[in-house]
Amino acid sequence: MKEERIPKHVAIIMDGNGRWATKRGKQRSAGHLAGSKNLEKIAVYAVQRGIKILSVYAFSTDNFKRSASEVDYLMNLFIKMFQTEMKLLKKNGIKVVFSGRKEPLREDVLKSMENIVTKTKENTNGILNICLNYGGQEEIIDATKKIVEDIQKKKFHIEDLNKENFYHYLYQDLPPIDLLIRTSGEYRVSNFMPYQSTYSEFYFTDTLFPDFNEKELDKALLEFNNRDRRFGGNSQK
Ligand code: IPE
Ligand code: IPE
Numbered sequence: 001m002k003e004e005r006i007p008k009h010v011a012i013i014m015d016g017n018g019r020w021a022t023k024r025g026k027q028r029s030a031g032h033l034a035g036s037k038n039l040e041k042i043a044v045y046a047v048q049r050g051i052k053i054l055s056v057y058a059f060s061t062d063n064f065k066r067s068a069s070e071v072d073y074l075m076n077l078f079i080k081m082f083q084t085e086m087k088l089l090k091k092n093g094i095k096v097v098f099s100g101r102k103e104p105l106r107e108d109v110l111k112s113m114e115n116i117v118t119k120t121k122e123n124t125n126g127i128l129n130i131c132l133n134y135g136g137q138e139e140i141i142d143a144t145k146k147i148v149e150d151i152q153k154k155k156f157h158i159e160d161l162n163k164e165n166f167y168h169y170l171y172q173d174l175p176p177i178d179l180l181i182r183t184s185g186e187y188r189v190s191n192f193m194p195y196q197s198t199y200s201e202f203y204f205t206d207t208l209f210p211d212f213n214e215k216e217l218d219k220a221l222l223e224f225n226n227r228d229r230r231f232g233g234n235s236q237k
């Protein structure tokens with residue numbers, strides 16, 4: 001049997017919480033709660049499967065367009081998650097990092113984010129990169145500003161800029177995404193990690209995020225193993 005290739009960096013656009021709840025005659029918030037519980041489970045399983053980095057889209061900059069009550073519910077849910085429910089991550093040696101803008105996140109949300117980062121920073125089994133108040137175009141703009149600043153301070157020379165060191169200026173200096181999953185049957189990326197996904201394998205599933213369990217991740221990994229990644233070159237098979 002051929003050896004299984006485990007992608008180093010997997011990303012999930014965790015979509016479909018609202019529809020999951022509506023289908024059950026519940027409020028959208030019930031879907032977000034179910035999604036948050038699932039995230040913890042799937043992050044632990046991903047590390048157990050040997051995935052070193054898992055990036056998840058938790059809240060986009062554009063999600064602020066939603067009703068104040070939904071945004072508030074989500075922000076309070078994040079605080080609760082980062083303060084309590086992330087115990088499993090600590091136990092499994094998972095380090096949490098965040099990608100996104102601070103503005104206009106609430107002070108208490110920012111505090112709870114710092115809290116989980118500090119509590120897990122020595123962990124080495126895997127990295128969970130939570131994209132919260134994240135936008136991909138925003139990330140490129142913010143990186144560009146940091147580069148210009150460094151050039152002005154003479155800490156960096158424009159001629160030295162290349163595809164590799166551009167990563168140092170992103171929110172997190174992580175390797176490119178090998179496998180990008182989107183749940184809920186939408187075939188778009190909604191401003192998620194454009195710089196890091198130029199050669200990612202895309203996997204779309206109709207499964208709504210709260211139902212995206214261990215078995216579903218295994219299906220995506222199996223599919224990844226059947227892909228022929230060429231990176232513009234010739235077949236590797
Ligand atoms: C994803 O689920 C979670 C967030 C965007 C915060 P949605 O809330 O987008 O769920 P649907 O797409 O409305 O079903
Ligand atoms: C993308 O989902 C953002 C997250 C999953 C956090 P959305 O539900 O916000 O995306 P659109 O609006 O369907 O493109």
Ligand code: MG
Binds near residue numbers: 015016017
């Ligand atoms: Mg959605």
